[in-house]
Amino acid sequence: MTDVEFDFLRAYLKTRSGLALSGEKRYLVESRLGPICRRFNLADLGALVTALKGGRDLAMERAVVEAMTTNETFFFRDRTPFDLFRDVLLPEAMARRAAQRRLRIWCAAASTGQEPYSLAMMLQDAAPRLSGWTVDIIGTDLSTEVLEKAKAGLYSHFEVQRGLPVQSLIKHFEQVGEQWRISASLRQMVDYRPLNLLQPFDSLGTFDIIYCRNVLIYFDAPTKGDVLARLSNSLAADGALLLGAAETVIGLTEKLVPNTKHRGLYNQAGAALAPQARPLPVLNPAAVAIAPAAAVAPAMRRVVGL
Structure with a gap:
């Protein structure tokens, strides 16, 4: 993933979910969005960025945002x-x-x-x-x-x-x-x-x-x-x-x-x-x-x- 592609994904996620990713979170993007590439038969994150820029697949867009959000929770958390x-x-x-x-x-x-x-x-x-x-x-x-x-x-x-x-x-x-x-x-x-x-x-x-x-x-x-x-x-x-x-x-x-x-x-x-x-x-x-x-x-x- 190039710096340009990473910057696009950071801006994309912030606009759609509010998630503010620092520059040190590149590994997190790669680990969580890699499976999304495979799910939608894309060769790599570069291909994913190209597809997101096209804006034609709402299911893909939703999957990208949901993959990056944290869903940590449990019953009576922090009591x-x-x-x-x-x-x-x-x-x-x-x-x-x-x-x-x-x-x-x-x-x-x-x-x-x-x-x-x-x-x-x-x-x-x-x-x-x-x-x-x-x-x-x-x-x-x-x-x-x-x-x-x-x-x-x-x-x-x-x-x-x-x-x-x-x-x-x-x-x-x-x-x-x-x-x-x-x-x-x-x-x-x-x-x-x-x-x-x-x-x-x-x-x-x-x-x-x-x-x-x-x-x-x-x-x-x-x-x-x-x-x-x-x-x-x-x-x-x-x-x-x-x-x-x-x-x-x-x-x-x-x-x-x-x-x-x-x-x-x-x-x-x-x-x-x-x-x-x-x-x-x-x-x-x-x-x-x-x-x-x-x-x-x-x-x-x-x-x-x-």
Whole structure:
């Protein structure tokens, strides 16, 4: 791959996915796009660049972008954001939305679904407190391939071992051959949609809680600022945004500010937040009977139409 071809691919990927590749990432491009060349019967990366410049194969263009995006995720990843959801975000949001009895949660860059399904498990365990509520969980990702896996809810033994307590595995999954499928009631709680964060997403509506973790690290500063400003537009005035441990809004936007009590949590600038509500009880998963989908549906349902 020549320097000119590498520079083209860097610009191409930044325009379409926001991925900002440094000059030292040539090896990464070669290793990830080599299989794409073979898949589309192209001799080398030079031929791939020529084909991309022609712009006639949408499947190829999508494959190139998806091959370069990182889809690392696992259940209850980094744990703290989920403890924060259970102990602070959910009870406070319920207190603020007591009149409407509706909550909307968005997992941006949801990958293969472990993050939204982790939240869905916590919501299902809290179902008695949410009786009569409507809870929408929207999961989006650039890659249609990972979204199909998320919708299927089928995971390998390795994937369910990463971060998932054994009690949750027993309660919420069934074994299918050598894999594990998450329950139908949990799959029905999440609405997965393809979405590129570089493109407008205001059509999704407004959310009480947004998880957008470990994706901004791949963008340059101007792109980060743009995405954060538009996330602010999609966040309720008293809503909460969670970013990854290595991500921040400082120096990127003035529309969002760090929460002074909880690292990784951000609120709208000037937002007047309600006093801290009483935390939800920590349930012992082993002591909770598996609720059939019919019993869960009246308490919580996914609303597809926005």
